[in-house]
Amino acid sequence: QVQLQESGPGLVKPSGTLSLTCAVSGGSINSDDWWSWVRQSPGKGLEWIGQIFHSGITNYNPSLSSRVIISVDKFKNQFSLKFSSVTAADTAVYYCARQQSGTTSLDYWGRGTLVTVSS
Amino acid sequence: QSVLTQPPSVSGAPGQRVTISCTGTSSNIGAGHDVHWLQLLPGTAPRRLIYNNKNRASGVPDRFSGSKSGTSASLAITGLQAEDEGDYYCQSYDSSLNAYVFGTGTKVTVL
Numbered sequence: 001q002v003q004l005q006e007s008g009p010g011l012v013k014p015s016g017t018l019s020l021t022c023a024v025s026g027g028s029i030n031s032d033d034w035w036s037w038v039r040q041s042p043g044k045g046l047e048w049i050g051q052i053f054h055s056g057i058t059n060y061n062p063s064l065s066s067r068v069i070i071s072v073d074k075f076k077n078q079f080s081l082k083f084s085s086v087t088a089a090d091t092a093v094y095y096c097a098r099q100q101s102g103t104t105s106l107d108y109w110g111r112g113t114l115v116t117v118s119s
Numbered sequence: 120q121s122v123l124t125q126p127p128s129v130s131g132a133p134g135q136r137v138t139i140s141c142t143g144t145s146s147n148i149g150a151g152h153d154v155h156w157l158q159l160l161p162g163t164a165p166r167r168l169i170y171n172n173k174n175r176a177s178g179v180p181d182r183f184s185g186s187k188s189g190t191s192a193s194l195a196i197t198g199l200q201a202e203d204e205g206d207y208y209c210q211s212y213d214s215s216l217n218a219y220v221f222g223t224g225t226k227v228t229v230l
Contacts, residue, residue, distance in 0.1 A: 004164075036219070045121040046157075046208055048219040061218045095165065104212045104219065105155040105170040111163065 002027035004096050004110035012117050018083040022096030022110060029077045030054045032101035037070060037081045039092040040112070047092075051099060052079055086117045122147065123209050123222035130228040131199045139225045141192040141209035147220055149190035152212040156185055156194045160205040168207075169194060201229050
């Protein structure tokens with residue numbers, strides 16, 4: 001069974017860069033699936049951030065794309081998120097997830113990690 | 120951004136049936152994009168319940184069922200159990216936004 005685990009700092013200063021990594025186990029990041037980042041701000045709903053294919057092709061949410069970079073490390077079987085110029089509004093639980101090949105469905109998710117933007 | 124609309128909450132007694140609606144537009148559900156349903160329970164990873172409108176994910180009991188018609192979709196839970204308490208989200212794709220989109224979320228309470 002595929003498992004995903006997010007890791008990274010839980011506290012980021014305003015105007016700084018949020019950096020998270022998602023380690024994939026039980027499956028290969030070189031599969032035909034896409035790998036996504038989703039976030040949930042406190043008391044709010046889910047928001048898709050973007051996705052990456054093992055070849056490095058990315059798709060980003062247009063509303064966030066100017067601040068987001070997603071990258072993949074095939075050798076470590078992991079992918080990463082960098083989110084720049086953060087503000088308090090970027091405080092959220094960040095999830096990584098797999099988008100099943102051939103569908104738009106996110107089938108496997110990590111437990112999520114809370115990132116707080118504060119000085 | 121939540122472009123799919125769900126009721127904020129639904130509730131029912133154990134054993135009852137509840138339904139959660141997910142209303143979209145002509146650029147997402149109405150455009151033919153599939154709808155999927157997720158369950159979020161505190162402290163656990165989000166769990167996929169239904170994919171491609173009506174297919175139950177592996178290990179999901181048949182008490183959960185999904186449907187889609189026009190610009191809307193629904194999730195039904197029959198034989199409601201205490202363990203079903205949590206937040207439920209629909210998910211689809213929006214052609215105008217070029218983004219995957221989620222519903223506003225529904226809290227299910229078992230009375």
